[in-house]
Amino acid sequence: MKLGSGKNGLIINIFSIVGFIFLWHVLIVLAREDIFNIPFMRLRDIPTPVETWNALVGSMFTRIYGPALTYGIINHVEASLIRVIQGGVLAFAVGVPLGIGMGYSKLIGNILNPMVEIVRNMPPMAWIPLAIFILVSGGSIFIVFIGMVFPIILNTIYGVKSTDPRLIDAAKTLGASGSGIVMKVVIPSALPSIVAGLRIGLGVGWMAIVAAEMVIRSPVGLGYFIWNMGDLGRYAEMVAGMIVIGVVGYFMNISILLFQKRFIKWAD
Amino acid sequence: MGRLILKSVSRKFNNSFAVNDVNLEVNEGEFLCLLGPSGCGKTTVLRLAAGLDTPSNGEIFLDNKKITGANRECGFVFQEYALFPWRTVRGNIEFGPEVKGMQKEDVRQLSQHYIDLVGLTGFENHYPHELSGGMKQRVGIARAYANNPKLLLMDEPFGALDAQTRNIMQEELLRIWDKEHISALFVTHSVDEAVYLADRVVVMSARPGTVKEIFGINLPRPRVRTGPEANELRNSILKSLGAEIKKLMLQV
The missing domain is CATH 1.10.3720.10 (MetI-like)
Structure with a gap:
């Protein structure tokens, strides 16, 4: 489906993306602090949104490390x-x-x-x-x-x-x-x-x-x-x-x- | 030119006759209306005349040439318009001349002539889905005419239109037909339409369809729809048609 369809569609879309990223962040942080974890999952190993963003920016372009x-x-x-x-x-x-x-x-x-x-x-x-x-x-x-x-x-x-x-x-x-x-x-x-x-x-x-x-x-x-x-x-x-x-x-x-x-x- | 003759034409579908032993003549320059109860094979007759279908028995001639396969001598106007939705008004009208391999400038000139004739000037670049029903059928008529046919075959062309548009389109058809006069075979189930348009009205019998009765309409055009002569004709045609419809009702 296309994004931004219907009344206030785009606003709802943006809120949902922000909400998802927030939920993602909270889940990972809670798992790392040993407060809450989904059973049988190693949530703490998943990167947070910020870490992912930094990785994305960091690996966007070609780099040469020595040889x-x-x-x-x-x-x-x-x-x-x-x-x-x-x-x-x-x-x-x-x-x-x-x-x-x-x-x-x-x-x-x-x-x-x-x-x-x-x-x-x-x-x-x-x-x-x-x-x-x-x-x-x-x-x-x-x-x-x-x-x-x-x-x-x-x-x-x-x-x-x-x-x-x-x-x-x-x-x-x-x-x-x-x-x-x-x-x-x-x-x-x-x-x-x-x-x-x-x-x-x-x-x-x-x-x-x-x-x-x-x-x-x-x-x-x-x-x-x-x-x-x-x-x-x-x-x-x-x-x-x-x-x-x-x-x-x-x-x-x-x-x-x-x-x-x-x-x-x-x-x- | 444009003389159509059907000689004892029959068409069987699955061992049952849709039309049986039809003998019919459309004279040069004549406007003939084919009238009959639904399912009597009016459309079959039209498709046979266009060469879109082959008779099981009998022969069909256009200007003494036997019809075998679809030919461009007949311009066909379809009930549900059958316009090419991916082509504009102009593109639809230019289809025939294009297939014929005419020069581009000639094609353009020809299509403009017919766009103007049917009153679609200014709508050249519209697509069919942007047009009203009446306008679509104007394109249908122009497209048939642009192929320079000797005979116009029309299959309930105004059947899908509302009553007012229908009356206007009937007048428009006669206006166009008056300017570029060719023979016409027009299928309809409306007695009013037949009496308003035709030189002769052919009433067909219930299935298997065959020619039941022919009425000559010798009224000057433009006709008054509610004139006494028209009313009288309408009465006798309705009587003839009513008997066939009754037969059909008994079968149901």
Whole structure:
């Protein structure tokens, strides 16, 4: 959901964020002072909001400590985003034509449906071992591709199939046929669904990249960063990295929604 | 030009006839209204004439050319407008000429002509969802006309409009039709509409639909809706139609 919707929406949103941060702080402080602790949890090890903020600021940019280089969070964000974009472009280029074919032609649909229906139930993370095994490089990109391609295919199929048959009739009486109908009626009509598929896919891809980067090691990437910080016991940096993942994902979603609003005005 | 002939046309759906043995002629430049109880296959006849559907038996000719498949000689105006929601008023009207591969400037000139003709000047860049029902159907009519058809096929085009808008649109249709005169086949379930618009009114029987009776309407236009001759015609058409509707009621 979009933030700031409804009466006083934004004010309530701000209060809720402030309230959450306050609650977080109080819980950690209480646990550290041995006043209150949630059973079976080591709340005292969680960084406070202030510690997290300092870690975030402190690790935002690249630092060089002697001979060692530490990448800043922005480098990790950049690396992860680039992989998601690469995987996403690939998923879009493969998923949209496949979805159009499967939605428009019963034959193509029948041929590809069994594979799509089985393969789409394999989570992207299940592909990680195989990706490591068979791919020389670009394993993370492949995982993003797997995560994104199925939402795009399925939404494209849905969009194509829900093309109003009267619009196809109208196009026919106006002289369109075959490819003309696909290009001028089916694809524009499916466009809102395709963009919705892209938006859902991007969410899945963003989750997949973090998981992939934890396993498929490379020196940069948000997944690598939080795993590495956890390993080193630098929990403040780790939590800061987690929050960055959420914030970046949020802005990716918002930017697609804005794109939708700006360029697909007619779809309401 | 624009002479439509249906020769003993039938159309079966799932082994039951929607229309059976329809013989019908729309003469050059004639405005023909097709009237019938609901489910009698009026729309089927229209779709067959447009080539959107193929008859199970019989043949359909437009200017002595047999109709096989959708063709651009027929301009179709749909009941629920069927405008392309992603195209503006202008974009909708330009669809046909664009598909035809006309030059851009010519397309623009043509669409402007029809935008002006149907009274949508100033609304060129509006999207369908920004228009009222009457305006949408003005776009529908302009879009059909822009393809330079010989025959206008209209499937209850004003069925979704309120009574006042409907009357205005009927007058508007006749005004446009007077300026660019082509044959017209107009499906409706409103006797008033048929008597106001048509040169001839064809009453169809209940399903399976076939031609039951034809009424000539030789009243000068613009017609007075409540004139004595119109009332008399309305009475006899209603009687003919009423018998069919009664049959339908007994089945229910």
